Amino acid sequence: MRDYSPLRELAATANTVHLKSSTVVELLDELDALRAASAKPAKVKRNDYPAVFEVVWEVYPTRPGDSKKAAYKAWTARVNLGTTPTQMLDGAKAYAAYVKAMRVEPQFIKQAATFFGPGEHFAADWTPPEALKKPANGGAWWVSDATILAKGAELGLRPHPGEQMSSFKGRIQVAIDNDGPPPAASIQVQPPQPPRPPAPAPAEIRARRPEGLNLKDLVRKDAPLPRFA
Structure with missing residues (x-):
């Protein structure tokens, strides 16, 4: 922009100032440019918040x-x-x-x-339920979502993702009825059993059976034990 301080000083000391036509044109051009710039809305930054x-x-x-x-x-x-x-x-x-x-x-x-x-x-009142004074009867934990959540936290329970409050309330009631959350399922490990001796082959049984002794008599509990040579 052109320096117009000499012109300003001249205008301050004289009632009339004679200007060249080219100077007047420059003044008008700059005035138009300033008006056009001020007419444009200021760009707001996308993340410019108060x-x-x-x-x-x-x-x-x-x-x-x-x-x-x-x-x-x-x-x-x-x-x-x-x-x-x-x-x-x-x-x-x-x-x-x-x-x-x-x-x-x-x-x-x-x-x-x-x-x-x-x-x-x-x-709204966002005071945590733990900070509220409980009534004399211990308070009704099911009266609001906040008290239901507080009771669940007391029992170590939390809502599952997407779980309705009514379902969570039912799980809390089951936990209360069971005196707390149900214990984890215990796994009982059976002790290892000794290996059973292999059964004798039929041919071996026939070879060891005494003469005249029936095989049914051999397996009876009250039958006398045979003597083998």
């Missing part, structure tokens, strides 16, 4: 394949409707602590877009 959202994203527990872009869209929608970033940050911290305390498998962690979505899961 710092406050980056903090929330770092706090939120990791789920495989979770979409940061979708999470940011849901987060922005809540902010536009009046939810403060601090509220969602506190909710993300509470949920992260819940996931850690309950040992939730990564595939069962809520997607961030759902957590910050219209359901406002960030505003």
Whole structure:
């Protein structure tokens, strides 16, 4: 861009400034270029997110394949409707602590877009069941998914991938009825048996049978034992 400081100084000391036509054309060309540049929208980087959202994203527990872009869209929608970033940050911290305390498998962690979505899961109470005060009667472990998971963790049980909560609840009840998880099946090893002596061949039996003694008498328990020469 051309240096117009001398022209600026001249205009400051005189009421009228005479310019060459070429100078006027240059000024107009540069003015048009500046207007055209300012009219173009600024390019937004693909991964350029506000710092406050980056903090929330770092706090939120990791789920495989979770979409940061979708999470940011849901987060922005809540902010536009009046939810403060601090509220969602506190909710993300509470949920992260819940996931850690309950040992939730990564595939069962809520997607961030759902957590910050219209359901406002960030505003729910994510206090782990172990930290809640139990009622005098010991508490009903089956009243919610959280208490069912807590009871399963107490008994050393965890949901199988894709298992319905009703099925997991039934396995917990079986474990309670059996005073805990069923023991592993034991394998009994039979001691080795001594080898049996080979049976004598028929020809050998006939050769050793006394004269006049029937073979049936030989195998009777009450028959006298024959004497062999």
